[in-house]
Amino acid sequence: MKKQSRFTILLGHIKEHSSLYLFIVVLFFMGVIFGAIVVNSMNFSQKQDLFVYLSRFFGQVEEGQFASSKDIFFQSYFHNIKYVLLMWVLGISIIGLPVILILLFLKGVVVGFTVGFLVNQLSWKGFLFSFVAILPQNMIAIPAYIIIGTLSVAFSLKMIRQQFVKRIQEPFFQQFMRYTMAMGLICLLLVGASLIEALASPVFMKSVISILE
Numbered sequence: 001m002k003k004q005s006r007f008t009i010l011l012g013h014i015k016e017h018s019s020l021y022l023f024i025v026v027l028f029f030m031g032v033i034f035g036a037i038v039v040n041s042m043n044f045s046q047k048q049d050l051f052v053y054l055s056r057f058f059g060q061v062e063e064g065q066f067a068s069s070k071d072i073f074f075q076s077y078f079h080n081i082k083y084v085l086l087m088w089v090l091g092i093s094i095i096g097l098p099v100i101l102i103l104l105f106l107k108g109v110v111v112g113f114t115v116g117f118l119v120n121q122l123s124w125k126g127f128l129f130s131f132v133a134i135l136p137q138n139m140i141a142i143p144a145y146i147i148i149g150t151l152s153v154a155f156s157l158k159m160i161r162q163q164f165v166k167r168i169q170e171p172f173f174q175q176f177m178r179y180t181m182a183m184g185l186i187c188l189l190l191v192g193a194s195l196i197e198a199l200a201s202p203v204f205m206k207s208v209i210s211i212l213e
Helices: 002-016 018-041 044-062 069-091 094-133 135-164 172-212
Strands: none
Touching (some): 018 135, 094 135
16 A cells, blocks of 8 residues: 555656656756767867877776775765755755756766767777766666756745745645655665666776777
8 A cells, every 4th residue: 555655646746747857858868969069079189188088097997997896886976965965955945946957957968978979989889888887877877866856946946936926835844854855765766876886887897898909
């Protein structure tokens, strides 16, 4: 009964905010496309400089010169947590709404630029490397970012409506606690993404680089 109730609540949430989810997804992928376009607009010397760093990274990966899995995990997780906390804070501030949208767009730009640069420089080899180095953890992280963005924007819009429209709605504290608990669940979800980045991605990258050599 509890599972069914939670599933019903989840479906209700998605249905209620479906247009917002669609907007956030489109915004994120516009960022991905923009990031890929930026790669093509770079001149030869800029690409060459970046490729030098990339080649050094490949050499370090091949030689197993990674940071420890523990260090990678904590670095990745703390980065994700800082992002979640920033979105949480922006969500409870009325003026934070446009910043939330900019951050989501920039997340997409980073992903698009990284994949676009690898493919631009290494063609199919770059695509394969992106597939094993970037995709695994982002299969969890990207949906989490989209959920974070939607929850933050939705909460910010509720605050704006309550502030200016002055309609009688659910008490602020209950909304705030639900919003905070949802962010806490996202933090738990991102543990999985960081674990994949720390444990699986280095192994995948080393295997792919040894094949490509």
